[in-house]
Amino acid sequence: MRDAPLERAFARGALTAEQYSAGQKYRHLISVGLGAYAGIAKTERQVFHRQRYREAVQVLGKISSHVLEWAVCREFGLEQIGQALGWTSRPQAYAAALERMKAALDELCRLWGIGNREG
Numbered sequence: 001m002r003d004a005p006l007e008r009a010f011a012r013g014a015l016t017a018e019q020y021s022a023g024q025k026y027r028h029l030i031s032v033g034l035g036a037y038a039g040i041a042k043t044e045r046q047v048f049h050r051q052r053y054r055e056a057v058q059v060l061g062k063i064s065s066h067v068l069e070w071a072v073c074r075e076f077g078l079e080q081i082g083q084a085l086g087w088t089s090r091p092q093a094y095a096a097a098l099e100r101m102k103a104a105l106d107e108l109c110r111l112w113g114i115g116n117r118e119g
Contacts, residue, residue: 004075005101014098018115019105023072026108029053030073059111064104071101 006027010020029049057065063085070076070084078101082093085100109115 005071005078005081009078009098009101015102015105016115018109019102022105022108022112022114023068023101025112025114026053026056026068026105027072029056030069056108056111059107060104064100064107067097067100068104071097 006015006020006023009015010017015023029052060068067081067085070081071078078097079090079094081100082095082097083090085093085096087093087096
């Protein structure tokens with residue numbers, strides 16, 4: 001298992017399996033679709049992943065998509081991300097970033113039908 005914010009939060013029980021799965025999928029979309037972003041997509045696979053990524057960003061909004069990008073893809077610590085959001089207290093910064101990440105992952109679960117919680 002990687003030692004990244006997504007994996008650490010999941011290992012600590014702060015994320016559900018569904019949230020973790022959505023985070024992994026988001027990371028995959030970026031690595032495949034935008035990995036070597038140089039203009040036009042070269043394969044249908046890249047086109048597909050870029051479309052899914054754009055759709056996710058549109059649903060999440062600017063701040064939540066940035067939080068996910070920095071935590072899940074760039075692997076910055078949640079405390080650092082929370083401080084960038086304006087929290088000065090270390091515990092509050094961590095908690096704020098974690099809550100924003102969890103809410104964003106819940107949105108992705110809904111968007112992608114991960115862990116349909118109905119009945």
